[in-house]
Amino acid sequence: MINNQVGQVIAVEPGGRTVTVEIKRAGGCSHGSCNHQIFQNVDMIVRVRAANAAGAQLGDFVQVSFETTDALWAAFQVYIAPIVVGLMVYAVAGALAAPYPGLLGLTAAVISLFIGLKRGNRVRSDYTAVRLLDPDAIQQDQYSCQNCPFR
Secondary structure, three states, X not given: OEEEEEEXXXXXXXOOOEEEEEEEEOOOOOOOOOOOOOOOOOOEEEEEEEEEOOOOXXXXXXXXXXXXXXXXXXXXXXXXXXXHHHHHHHHHHHHOOOOOHHHHHXXXXXXXXXXXXXXXXXXXXXEEXXXXXXXXXXXXXXXXOOOOOOO
């Protein structure tokens, strides 16, 4: 699955093949224009190195594209797999009348969690600046309550 984000070029490496893009990611309704702010202000700035397929220059706004399949698989290994493994070990240990099946299931879940964390730390995404964007169009879209479920 391919994901796209909007960011601003803050550095161009010599030769122009690679750029550093700053992506501002805002939490739901934390931008101040909604009148019901139920979420905390969780703005986060992420800086990524991206291949410069768009020919972007310093200060340009670009659309950054990246693959999310590896990140989703890593999230599965960290959040879902330990629960499934723990429940399976608990069920098998209970069926075999092993002592302390809950402790065995918990131990298996923790081991699975650490394996998932170790593998998840190796996930790398390849970012590509694919298109130059108009800065005026970005400001209106970025700060609207268009996708707010509480409006």
